Amino acid sequence: MGVKGSKAVLAELLLPVAPEMERMRAILSAQILESSPAVSDMTDHVARFQGKQLRGALVLLSGEATGNTTDEHAAVAAIVELIHLATLVHDDILDGAEVRRRVACVNQRWDNQIAVLLGDFLYARAFALSTQLSSRLCSRLLADTTRTLCVGEIEQSTRRFDFEMSQADYEKIASQKTASLYAAACELGARYPGGNQELGARMAEAGRCLGLAFQIVDDCLDLTAREEELGKTVGTDVEDGKVTLPVLHAYRASGETARAAIRDAYTQPDVSDRRAALFAVCDVSAGVAEAEARARALVDAALEILATLPPSDASRSMEGLFQFVLSRNQ
Ligand code: FPP
Ligand code: MG
Helix, strand or coil: CCHHHHHHHHHHHCHHHHHHHHHHHHHHHHHCCCCCHHHHHHHHHHHHCCCCCHHHHHHHHHHHHCCCCCCCHHHHHHHHHHHHHHHHHHHHHHHCCCEECCEECHHHHCCHHHHHHHHHHHHHHHHHHHHCCCCCHHHHHHHHHHHHHHHHHHHHHHCCCCCCCCHHHHHHHHHHHHHHHHHHHHHHHHHCCCCCHHHHHHHHHHHHHHHHHHHHHHHHHHHHCCHHHHCCCCCHHHHCCCCCHHHHHHHHCCCHHHHHHHHHHHHCCCCCCHHHHHHHHCCHHHHHHHHHHHHHHHHHHHHHHHCCCCCCHHHHHHHHHHHHHHHCCC
């Protein structure tokens, strides 16, 4: 699927919540307006890297699909997107990334110091907006989610170059750093402002499975995609010492000599392209195929949960969105 193709597919999937997506975008733009020319220069820049907005869309679709839409759902969706944006600005510093969503990362266009502060600014805007809502559920759940995703990022940093990591350890970290926000988006959609806890928990589980699948696909794309196609810097996981699921599979399937060569591809000084070095010494494609099979199984589990909801345009859109996560190439 080309960039244009996948944009059109996504736009069609989001038709049941198209007006609410527009409201979400308007709220998002208003929240990042700032009178300081320096800051507005930067917020204009990040506004240009509007991505797929999957997490905001999940708040809205989950609300519609569970019959729980309120006037405040668009604001909740904007808050989720603002937090996501803040985490990406910080993540690009940690990863030394150069390009995101086809534009220069804040840490490149400006520098790391500014990117730390801009991430903080976006995070502060998210929580300021959440205090204006009628229920505290959104602030409470997202404060907890932010804590979890920071824990995941910290755990990930401490496991760099750890080729003995188990699949369960990898999945725990990916669940914390990525799936937690997907889970929160689906739960808030189904539950905000207070609502049915059991339904919220069920939708959170669907979001968690989807988010974990998303991260696994993301880690596969970091190995297999081209930057022009993906719209962001590729190969950063190998460059940064992150041992992702496809690499863990490839490592486990290798003999001792190949394992040593894999470790060298990650660690030897003066390797100009570590991703290419990795491909040269083991069967990365087989590792990717195994990881993709796991992502498919997770999406199937998420779809099973979705099937417990009454059929509607929104639940069918969610189903399409879940499939989209598997087929995306950006
Ligand atoms: C992307 O992972 C990163 C995340 C899902 C979470 C990043 C979170 C932080 C850095 C904590 C920041 C906290 C606050 C409060 C702002 P990735 O590097 O695997 O994905 P990528 O390929 O999109 O970069
Ligand atoms: Mg990153």
